[in-house]
Amino acid sequence: MKKKNIKIGLAPTRRNVFSVEDSLKYKKLIEEKLKSWGVDFVNLDNLNEEGLLFNRLEVGRAARIFKEAEVNALFVPHVNFGTEDAVAKLAKAVGKPVLLWGPRDEAPLPDGTRLRDTQCGLFATSKILMRYGVPFSYIVNSRVDSPVFERGFKVFMGAARAANAFLNARIGQISTRPGDFYTVIVNEGELLERWGIETVPITLVDVEKRVFDKLKDKRAVDEEVNSFNERGIKFKDIDSDTVKRIAALKLVLLDWAKEENLSAIAIQCWNALQLSLGIVPCFVDSELTSLGIPVVCETDINGALTSILLQNASFTELPTFFADLTIRHPEDENSELLWHCGPFPYELAKDREKAFVGKHFILPSHAPGTGNWEIRGGDLTVARFDGVRGEYSLFMGHAEGTTGPFTLGTYLWIRVKNWPLWEEKFIYGPYIHHVAAVHEKVAYSLYEATRFIPGLKPDPVDPDEGEIKSYLRGEDL
16 A cells, blocks of 8 residues: 556557668567566557557547556657657656657768658647647757656656655545644645545544444454554553553554555544543554555645655655654754654664653643654655645655754754745645655655646745756756
8 A cells, every 4th residue: 555556558659651660679679678677567568560650540449458458558659750740649648747758869871861850840749739738858869878768757657656646645534633733724625626535434433333343353453462562663651451552553544444445544642542542542553554544644635645746756656744843953054953752753763762652741631642753864755735726736855864953753953055035935825734755855746746736836845846857858868
């Protein structure tokens, strides 16, 4: 359940007036390259003898091949000039993210003839894709073995995976938002109408009943408690019956997520849950997040969607984490505290010997169930999807972990190039204090993903838009 799988529909295209032999040569080279990267793809070998798209009358059959294979994206390499209208009609019919690219031509032959004119065909196809209203991404005309091609293709894979995961996502909503949190108000109807995103509600009464029913399954609960112990998780000042309730809540939410095919969960983590079960869910949130079902705090639906985008844009197996932008570093002008009561996955803990599950140190109930550990640093992407008055944008920025003072809860101090610029973005953008983050630099894939999510504007801070485009062009290679 960690990431959506991506199956590519490979549709190499040629035009009749250029070399068929060279087109077939490049088709083979491209397929070999994709296999070497471990890409799951379906080609058009069953379409015609060449396995190439060039006959306009075959577009319908080509679309059926890809739809029956349930591809998640289209890759259309121009193995010579290509047939632009066939490409556009195919892309329109399949309705998935499209990647446009062609291998760079060699020099003309000694007699002055040219075999492919690939770049020229890319210009033609891009215009017709626009005519048909098909969003697409593209890689600079480059050789098959070029690092520009590899970089662009892998960025597209992350973008397509993120867009596919976002569109038609199912977000489990546990109870209403906390009464004081006007910041997490969302337009549920708009999310459904624009992007097919569904919220799947459940009441705290239902959750409470399921937990007490689960506690009767002593074997399952004891096995979960034993797994906590085997992983070295320490419970501080928490009695065994309470640990069992924590284990039961984890099992209940896992069962519910599977029943409803949930992409993520947004939970009202205070204060009703403490009254009904005598625990806070922070550690449980961390456990589900580490299993690939992001759980976000304070019923923040948009935060859950941000987590889905990040989880799927990345290639790392490390989980995302959900945080407050909390305080500036007391000494470093460009550092900030990412913190929350305890939902950062235990797998990310920097020092597990010091990590423990304890009682909430802020809420008056001081209910048990919070994680308390600093997580590892390294490269990070921080993001926030949000909107107001029907206009939505996606903040994205790269950061790195740094050192800072100890605090309770789960936390990480991060350093960025220009914190005042980040702060300004959050003040004037449609954002709140909640963000999601992942241990990888994926702003490039997030930026490209917005091409395939209608009405979502990219809002990068570092790298900025110009730097992202420069990176995708391979100007640093």
